[in-house]
Amino acid sequence: MADPSSYRPKPGQIPDSPGVYRFRDEHRRVIYVGKAKSLRQRLANYFQDLAGLHPRTRSMVTTAASVEWTVVSTEVEALQLEYSWIKEYDPRFNVKYRDDKSYPYLAVTMNEEFPRVQVMRGHKKKGVRYFGPYAHAWAIRDTVDLLLRVFPVRTCSAGVFKNASRTGRPCLLGYIGKCSAPCVGRVSDEEHRELAEEFCDFMTGRTGTYLRRLEKQMMEAADEMEYERAARLRDDIEALKKAMEKNAVVLADATDADLIAVAEDELEAAVQIFHVRGGRVRGQRGWVTDKVEEITTGALVEHALQQLYGEETGDAVPKEVLVPALPDPLDPVQEWLTGRRGSNVSLRIPQRGDKRALMETVERNAQQALVLHKTKRASDLTTRSRALEEIADALDLDSAPLRIECYDISHLQGDDVVASMVVFEDGLQRKSEYRRFQIKGFEGQDDVRSMHEVITRRFKRYLAEKEKTGEWADGDNTLADTSSDPLTTTSPEALANGLKDDEGRPKRFAYPPQLVVVDGGQPQVAAAQRALDELGIDDIAVCGLAKRLEEVWLPGEDDPVVLPRTSEGLYLLQRVRDEAHRFAITYQRTKRAKRFRSSPLDDVPGLGETRKQALIKHFGSVKKLRSATIDQICEVPGIGRKTAETIAAALARAAPAAPAVNTATGEIMEDEESDTTAETSGEPVSAGAPDERRGQER
DSSP, X not given: OOOGGGSOOOTTOSOSSOEEEEEEOTTSOEEEEEEESSHHHHHHGGGSOGGGSOHHHHHHHHHOOEEEEEEOSSHHHHHHHHHHHHHHHOOTTSOOXXXXXXXXXXXXXXXXXXXXXXXXXXXXXXXXEEEOOOSOHHHHHHHHHHXXXXXXXXXXXXXXXXXXXXXXXOOHHHHTTSSOXXXXXXXXXXXXXXXXXXXXXXXXXOOHHHHHHHHHHHHHHHHTTOHHHHHHHHHHHHHHHHHHHTSOBOOTTOOOEEEEEEEEOSSEEEEEEEEEETTEEEEEEEEEEEOOSOOOHHHHHHHHHHHHHTTOOGGGSOSEEEOSSOOSSHHHHHHHHHHHHTSOOEEEOOOSHHHHHHHHHHHHHHHHHHHHHHHHHHHHHHHHHHHHHHHHHHHTOSSOOSEEEEEEEEEETTEEEEEEEEEEETTEEOGGGOEEEEOOSOOSSOHHHHHHHHHHHHHHHHHHHHHHHHHHHTSOSOOOOOSSOTTTTTHHHHHXXXXXXXXXXXXXXXXXXXXXXXXXXXXXXXXHHHHHHHHTOOSSEEEEEETTTTEEEOTTOSSOBOOOTXXXXXXXXXXXXXHHHHHHHHHHHHHHHHHHHTOGGGGSTTOOHHHHHHHHHHHSSHHHHHTSOHHHHHTXXXXXXXXXXXXXXXXXXXXOOOOOBOTTTOOBOOSSSSSOOOOOOOOOOOXXXXXXXXXXXX
């Protein structure tokens, strides 16, 4: 725990100007970002008597080891810079709204030659029109199914579209009239794009125009006694009306507005947003956040506005935003919203009428969301805290291990040896910190040697990056006013770059764990501890979890630590270990699949997948198959002598590629660029499941 007075700026150093400030911990990681109309007054609030601070503010200032700031000219600039830094650094103590679920959007890919209507989740993409969010994906599909009668826009995937173009035959929707089939040239790309634009116009609330136009066409068809066309238009009108009925009118004047409501207590706050377009509720979403410090409802609203509109422009920002409390000061926020939209945005509190009644509905939703969240999370928070405390007690640690890293080795009979590193922070997965390693220095089923190599490589990186960032941390922890001197304006960024590589990406191993867990028993634990000792690292605890009896092994101990089967600490260690095993084996399978796809056996005529797999299963690897004799190859079921001779000749022609060598050092290139990557996907492994492949696939 740091003493805030140890890094408190000297009197007169902090400018009395608008700006943005950052608190960093001892590892130079940004843990809090804030903005202020007056930096001097705002920062002074953090360096008062600790007893007078909010508990979470006290935790933040005692975790921090330095503070720095950047002066800006206006409060609007401060608002923009604060949002950018929060997105960049993801500070643990900042107000971060977490979606209570992943909301689906109705998306129209206007950035493609033939726009496609589909359900999308996740980050928004440039050039795509989004509508929603919706509570359920099936609600989107029901709406789209009704609208495709009138706006037959493409909904198929790129693969289906390409296949239809190649064969000249549309998919089923093309045959039943729910797609205009641009894939086979029934409509031109201009006509199809016009259909997509009309679809978007209808979804934005411009419904009356299309209904009146269809009704007029229906009457004209009836007058001309084209009764089949009139009946089809009548059905189209009914489909549009049915789609409109799914969203009841809540504001009679066809208003475009977003309504934001907040429900809060001393520790947490829930935010609910209703998106109203054309007087109808087109989407709803909810967020939940921890309150890091004493923060007003207006400040919560300001953070919600940043989260909601920080990456939006144009019509995505409505003309009117209704809130329960106004940010203080109001003008910078309103000016920022106006800049995002490109025209005036009204930010106000509804007082009476339909808007006030709708706001009360949103507030009820926010209150219910907070109650539901607290009900779900109460046991989770308690359980995680108890698990970390049990681990600290069992391993005799000074404090609970807030960051745990776990390592596992995976291979197939000694080939394609890889390792994984997974990270849990505060008892939760931190997938952006996951890393994976290729081990190329040697082959064979030597998990102990592999573990020593991986731990060495990981913490060599940490020490190297610590040495680079140390030169920034050794000096004065504060920054003076950098707005006027062009020679010093880059100082804040230079400090930030201490935690980035040459290409501006976050460094991979910048932060150390409090606990290293290895998948294995006493030998693997000893190898990990030896690697740390060789690097001179003595402030990181090490333990291993042996899968057979779920025993916890410590370095230098002859007997394991046995935690009760009902222990929350043991359950957390099992989850960490199983996640490391899942991540490692997924990577190993991926590498093996790539090797099989590019196998020299692919060039053997008449050799199918079944016999290729039989060969690999029999010999274990292509390398061992290459060294086998023709008689040994003939022992594989289904392989005759002639085929064996063909296989041997093909393998002889395909000589193995030489490994890349560093010409400066003569060493085999290992992990400088390609050994690590963040977690992206993988099939889950159930906690505590037996390893059915041990001895074959690790």
